[in-house]
Amino acid sequence: MSIIKVENLVKRFSDITAVNDVSFEVEEGTIFGFLGPNGAGKTTTINILCTLLAPTSGKAFIAGHDCIKESAEVRKAIGIVFQDTTLDKDLTARENLIFHAYLYNVAKDKMQQRVDDVLRFVDLYSRKDDLVKKFSGGMKRRLEVARGMIHWPRVLFLDEPTLGLDPQSRTNLWEFIAELPEKNKVTIFMTTHYMEEAEVCDRIAIIDNGKIIAMGTPEELKKAVGGDVIYIKTTDNASAKNEIERLFKFNVSEKENEIYMTCGMGDTCIPEIINTIGEKVISVRLQRPTLNDVFLKLTGKTIREETSSGNDIKDFVRAYRKRH
Amino acid sequence: MEFNAIYVIVAREFKKFIRERSRLFSAIARPLLWLFIVGAGLSRLVPSDTGVSYTQFIFPGILGMTILFSSIFSSISIIWDKEFGFMKEILVAPVSRLSIVVGKALSGTIVSTIQAAIILALFPILGFNLSIVQIIAVILICAFTSFSISAFGIVLATFYESYESFSVIMNFIVMPMFFLSGAMYPVKLLPEILQICAKINPLTYGIDAMKHVIFKFETGPMSPDIPLIIDAAVIILTSIIFVLIAGKAFERKG
Structure with a gap:
């Protein structure tokens, strides 16, 4: 009721x-x-x-x-x-x-x-x-x-x-x-x-x-963001990016010496990726979506800002770093 | 009307009044200063042709002043309640706005009447010989006048949001109300325009009613200015009118 x-x-x-x-x-x-x-x-x-x-x-x-x-x-x-x-x-x-x-x-x-x-x-x-x-x-x-x-x-x-x-x-x-x-x-x-x-x-x-x-x-909303984000630091980001895009059809981006991609189930994706480009990997981290990301995705701004800035992605990454 | 709500609004005010001894002390100090310093000074200038000294003449006025200041102060506490948020707690309760206003007006009435009664207890020092009937009558007039002035104070408080406005109310409303109430000089001796001002001031009628009860003469320059029956009618009527206006204002402004 x-x-x-x-x-x-x-x-x-x-x-x-x-x-x-x-x-x-x-x-x-x-x-x-x-x-x-x-x-x-x-x-x-x-x-x-x-x-x-x-x-x-x-x-x-x-x-x-x-x-x-x-x-x-x-x-x-x-x-x-x-x-x-x-x-x-x-x-x-x-x-x-x-x-x-x-x-x-x-x-x-x-x-x-x-x-x-x-x-x-x-x-x-x-x-x-x-x-x-x-x-x-x-x-x-x-x-x-x-x-x-x-x-x-x-x-x-x-x-x-x-x-x-x-x-x-x-x-x-x-x-x-x-x-x-x-x-x-x-x-x-x-x-x-x-x-x-x-x-x-x-x-x-x-x-x-x-x-x-x-x-x-909260679960439904987080799912709507598109799942987990995997961040990988490698010895050769450019070739790792190409390889992952070719093999997994992920949309890979690069930011501040890391490549990152969104995938449905991060914990099962990571071993597969490591298996293919393992020798190049320096570090891997997995980011589960939070409600903050939901808000960011829906409005293009973080919730604490009154207006959205041009540096959304930079803030986004920085916010992630701060929390982990 | 919710009597539980009215009771607890009064109880809160009373508890705080008892707790803040400095408030009581300063509330008593002001009338004493006027009575024994201003009164003593001016009594040298004023001839006492009706067998009443100037200090005695202003005694009802000083009781009125005690009521005026403490009633307005009590009602103005609504502005503090708004500023510190407590008003929201009251407004969101299932209580009619009229009950809130009546509760607040009664708070002012009780606190003011206690203070006025303390000042009234000085009558033997001032050379009065009051009977128990006179004392009870004066206290009753004080209570009704306090209710009227408190309700007026609530109407004022609904117009102001922050306590910066306190000095505006003090300087432009309370002080003129005191000076134009017949407290310090008879209304009948004022210039015509000021007499009109005094007659629209509810405090004038409360003080005049006390003059009727305390003084034994009905003629001469220091005698009461208005028939007692009109005094009583005005005090009761203004009480009702101000409470209703305040209730409406509360409903509208929240």
């Missing part, structure tokens, strides 16, 4: 179209990732789904309720972790959660227990009486996730949940988020511009300039 349903959503601000005819559905109990560079329209879409913004046209439903006409019902069904912290820093962790529980009309006899439960769940129970201003960035995010869960929402929105966190906190948070649907019977709708983080998603929509340009599981 689809818990989120979006049909032909459009949001125009005076001179720009932030969301341009977007449609998708999200299955209950899954993690759905909304990926794209800054300014692609992710937060605008979330704000419409969260009833904070009215769309120019189109429809959106959460748990069967119309986001425009039944905003009260929708609000009860969702929890949100915004991009920027929305905690009251002058209250304690527990007070922030109690505030939320009252706003969402959690029954008084269950309130204390529920607040303690979510605090334990995010591992902040021991800090419950500390003022939020003493918390680190990662702790604040975890507290916000806890807060978003208090009223047993059916959908939890996470807008760039790892923005501004150090790598260790990011990893911890993702492990934690990946467990949420099963442990809490909740659907996750998240946005991020860190492609590698989207690997935890069951399904992904890639959005650029307000339009969804690809949708599918």
Whole structure:
């Protein structure tokens, strides 16, 4: 069953179209990732789904309720972790959660227990009486996730949940988020511009300039890039290139003293190639596609850049090198 | 209206008020300065023809000032909430905008009335002899006036997005409201144009109502300017009007 349903959503601000005819559905109990560079329209879409913004046209439903006409019902069904912290820093962790529980009309006899439960769940129970201003960035995010869960929402929105966190906190948070649907019977709708983080998603929509340009599981999307890339350094690149092109019909290119080619199954291709040009090979490496490559392939730019540069391939290779 | 939501919005404000002792201290210090320094200085210039010294005359006005500053300050905290994001947490909750506004206005009311009551407790030092009925009446007037001014503050806060606007509000709205409220000089002695300004100022009616209750005379230059029944009607009416406007403004601007 689809818990989120979006049909032909459009949001125009005076001179720009932030969301341009977007449609998708999200299955209950899954993690759905909304990926794209800054300014692609992710937060605008979330704000419409969260009833904070009215769309120019189109429809959106959460748990069967119309986001425009039944905003009260929708609000009860969702929890949100915004991009920027929305905690009251002058209250304690527990007070922030109690505030939320009252706003969402959690029954008084269950309130204390529920607040303690979510605090334990995010591992902040021991800090419950500390003022939020003493918390680190990662702790604040975890507290916000806890807060978003208090009223047993059916959908939890996470807008760039790892923005501004150090790598260790990011990893911890993702492990934690990946467990949420099963442990809490909740659907996750998240946005991020860190492609590698989207690997935890069951399904992904890639959005650029307000339009969804690809949708599918991470595996499906990666397959669409065309498979693995093999990089080979040889004593004679030119003749190796000729030989591989002749024998394997691959399209071989050369860059910075390496030849590289795309093939479906890199791990079985490598032995075959070595068997033919083995004596010339100095080094071989295999590059599996990442969601970053998917984005690059679809838009011709890396996700962290606002506009595409003329040196895409150079950046592409450099990005690969940096990561390995 | 969601009473749970109203309750918790008030509880949050109250908790923060108790926690920030410096805020209470400075809120009490300002009226004391006016009362005992400005009042003492000016009382040498002003003849006390109705048996009331100038310091005594400004006592209701200083209570009004306490209410004005702390109510506006409490409402302006909405701008802080917007700036630091906490407002989003409130706006995305299944709570009507009217409940949020009423909660915020009640927060301002409680905090302001407590501060005004602390200043009111100084009445024996100023040579007043107030009965328990008078004290209760003054506190009630303070509460209703605070609600009206807080609701007005919320309307202001919906127009501003960042706290840089705070000094604009202070200099161009709060200070003129104080000076044109009959707090420091009777409205009836003002030039005509300023009298009109004073009459559209809701604080004028709150201070005037307190003059009715605290002073025992109804004539002379220092007497109240407006009939008590009109004072009461204006305070209650403006409370309702400002809350409704603020609710609408919240719905529109979010």
